[in-house]
Amino acid sequence: MTTRPTHRRTLQPAVGGTALLLALSACSSSAGASSAGDVKGTVTVFAAASLKESFTELGEEFEAAHPGTKVTFSFGGSDALAASITSGAPADVFAAASPKTMQIVTDAKDAAGEPATFVRNQLEIAVVPGNPEDVATLEDLTKSGMKVALCAKEVPCGAAAQKALDGAGLRLTPVSYEQDVKSALTKVQLKEVDASVVYKTDVQAAAGKVEGVEFPESAGAVNDYPIVLLKDAPNAGAAEAFIALVRSGQGRKVLTEAGFLTP
Structure with missing residues (x-):
């Protein structure tokens, strides 16, 4: 894309x-x-x-x-x-x-x-402030009813997210694929989704507007x-x-x- x-x-x-x-x-x-x-x-x-x-x-x-x-x-x-x-x-x-x-x-x-x-750069899960869906793991993003945004697979953040999911043996169908990591983060900021897989740097840059959830699988998908x-x-x-x-x-x-x- x-x-x-x-x-x-x-x-x-x-x-x-x-x-x-x-x-x-x-x-x-x-x-x-x-x-x-x-x-x-x-x-x-x-x-x-x-x-x-x-x-x-x-x-x-x-x-x-x-x-x-x-x-x-x-x-x-x-x-x-x-x-x-x-x-x-x-x-x-x-x-x-x-x-x-x-x-x-x-x-x-x-x-x-x-x-x-x-x-x-390493991945992190960005969630709505207060983490109302109690996201604690990468697997939590696959729960029924969870609305998740990912970067498109051809974008580096999307490729890294897919690598982490594959490494964990997880399948996830997002509600949207975004053209870059900032667009994926914005979906969370606007509360259009419950969570998104972005970079730690993006979570830090948006401090107060999103919260970050670390997950161990990210260590195998560092860009x-x-x-x-x-x-x-x-x-x-x-x-x-x-x-x-x-x-x-x-x-x-x-x-x-x-x-x-x-x-």
């Missing part, structure tokens, strides 16, 4: 300073990015929907460290983003929620190099997140610097605070 990615533009923050600029310049150099003089203009990043909060924060930090730059994001299902890239959509960076969806881009020879895994510079990147120099920030200590700090796991 493919949809048009949602375009979002980061805002200039009132943060930064000499220390941050030096730190980001150093990490850019260590990752082989172009010189500071090349870090200018707009960087277009296609990223998995689950990266929305953390990448938006990193985009703001990047703009603060490199005055005159802009980071524009398209967040959505990794499969839809990959299809857009292989169809010629102009972008500098692709960050996917699974190696399988990244392979769509590498197989089409649209990557400038080898993708690098920068974080991992690696790769990132890559795209072959026809309109702004390769700045794109390399952004990737360097994502992979730096500062980037790791933002991502782990959002609930992501280190590779």
Whole structure:
């Protein structure tokens, strides 16, 4: 299932300073990015929907460290983003929620190099606040009358959920398959379903609007997140610097605070 990615533009923050600029310049150099003089203009990043909060924060930090730059994001299902890239959509960076969806881009020879895994993510069950259906296990989602939303099977969160269900020997027919993890989470937030299988990072980002239920089967369905510079990147120099920030200590700090796991 493919949809048009949602375009979002980061805002200039009132943060930064000499220390941050030096730190980001150093990490850019260590990752082989172009010189500071090349870090200018707009960087277009296609990223998995689950990266929305953390990448938006990193985009703001990047703009603060490199005055005159802009980071524009398209967040959505990794499969839809990959299809857009292989169809010629102009972008500098692709960050996917699974190696399988990244392979769509590498197989089409649209990557400038080898993708690098920068974080991992684990599933969690999102339920309505108060957990009125008393969901405690993955098996509880299969109970009669339970309304559950899942990500579509071609989307990384959907593939991971199916892997967890298969591993537990469970069969689940959801009331809806969603185009990305944020859409699946929204179904719970709007109380249109009782539960959804999403990422821990999404439950954390929606704190107060949903509750999370951990389940052991999720340990066997952890997704690696790769990132890559795209072959026809309109702004390769700045794109390399952004990737360097994502992979730096500062980037790791933002991502782990959002609930992501280190590779």
